[in-house]
Amino acid sequence: MSMNQASHILGKSIDDTSRMLRTLDPVETFGAHKTRTRYARDDVKRLAELLQHREPIDAFSSDSGIPHHGIEQMICLKLLDQLDDAAILAGHKVRQLDGRSINALAERLAIGSLDVEPNGWLRLTDAMKAVGGREKPWGPAYAMMLDEKSLPFYWGSCGERGRIIAEDIFVSPTARDRLQEMDFCKADYPEFKFDDCLTVRDATRLLNIHDTKFSKIRQQHFATAVTADGRLAKRAVIDAARDWISPGELGARTGRTPHECFTELYRTDLPRTLLGWPRTDAERHMKLRASDR
Known part of the structure; x- marks a missing residue:
C-alpha cells in the first residue's frame, strides 16, 4: 500500500507515518523520475494494532499517580511492558507502554487485593512519603504486593478495569518501614535507558x-x-x-x-x-x- 493509504490506516500524519515506515522494508519501489514506495499491508496492520494499544508514559503517570521513574522500575521488573518496536520508537518522542500490560496488571491487583479495607490503613502514596533522599521504590513495592505477596494491600477501585490509581491502594502503617528498606538498583539493568x-x-x-x-x-x-x-x-x-x-x-x-x-x-x-x-x-x-x- 502507498504512504497515503498507510497514513489513513495508522491515523497519523504523513510526516509521522513516513518516520515509522522508514523502519520497514518496502515491498516495491518504482518510478523513473519520482520514486514511489509501497509497503506490505500486513506490516501496516501490525503497526496499527500496536498503536491501538499504546499508552504514553506521560498519560499513564498522570492517570495512575505513579511517577515516571516508578513506571521505569515496573518495566524492568516485568510488571509492565513497553512498546519497543522500531517503528513505534521512530514515531514517538516519549516512551510508549503496551496498554494490554496495564490491563493485565490491573487484573492482578484486583485478584491480590484484600476484600475489605482494614481500619487504620493509609494510602500507598502517603506511605511512600516515608522514603526520602532518593528515588522511591515503586517497582519493588508493586512486586512485593503481587509477586511475593508479602505486602498486603487493599485496592479501592479494583472494579474499574484498566485504571490503576496509586491513591486508591491502601497498605498497613507498618508498610512505611518496609518501603524504607526497599531499593531498586539501576545497575542491574544496564541496557535500559532511564530518563535523567x-x-x-x-x-x-x-x-x-x-x-x-x-x-x-x-x-x-x-x-x-x-x-x-x-x-x-x-x-x-x-x-x-x-x-x-x-x-x-x-x-x-x-x-x-x-x-x-x-x-x-x-x-x-x-x-x-x-x-x-x-x-x-x-x-x-x-x-x-x-x-x-
Whole structure:
C-alpha cells in the first residue's frame, strides 16, 4: 500500500507515518523520475494494532499517580511492558507502554487485593512519603504486593478495569518501614535507558513537598537545573532531597502530622528553606534513623 493509504490506516500524519515506515522494508519501489514506495499491508496492520494499544508514559503517570521513574522500575521488573518496536520508537518522542500490560496488571491487583479495607490503613502514596533522599521504590513495592505477596494491600477501585490509581491502594502503617528498606538498583539493568529528567510533579513527589510553592522553590534551588522542555535534571533534585527533609516526610516517618513536625523544628535553631530542614540534623533531632544515602 502507498504512504497515503498507510497514513489513513495508522491515523497519523504523513510526516509521522513516513518516520515509522522508514523502519520497514518496502515491498516495491518504482518510478523513473519520482520514486514511489509501497509497503506490505500486513506490516501496516501490525503497526496499527500496536498503536491501538499504546499508552504514553506521560498519560499513564498522570492517570495512575505513579511517577515516571516508578513506571521505569515496573518495566524492568516485568510488571509492565513497553512498546519497543522500531517503528513505534521512530514515531514517538516519549516512551510508549503496551496498554494490554496495564490491563493485565490491573487484573492482578484486583485478584491480590484484600476484600475489605482494614481500619487504620493509609494510602500507598502517603506511605511512600516515608522514603526520602532518593528515588522511591515503586517497582519493588508493586512486586512485593503481587509477586511475593508479602505486602498486603487493599485496592479501592479494583472494579474499574484498566485504571490503576496509586491513591486508591491502601497498605498497613507498618508498610512505611518496609518501603524504607526497599531499593531498586539501576545497575542491574544496564541496557535500559532511564530518563535523567523529572517533571515538576515527579520532583515534588521525590522531595515530599506540595507543588503550590514550587515556582519559588525552582528559583531558589533549581534555577540552573531546568531543561529546555521545562523539566528538571534528576541529579539536582536527588541531591537536594539528600540534603533537605520536608515536614511531610518527617510526619510519615514519625506517625505525627506534618504540622506537628514543622512546629517542633521551627522552635529549634536549625536553618530552614522551602524544602525543609537539613536532613541529618533534623533526623537527629527527631531521633530518627539516618536515611540511606
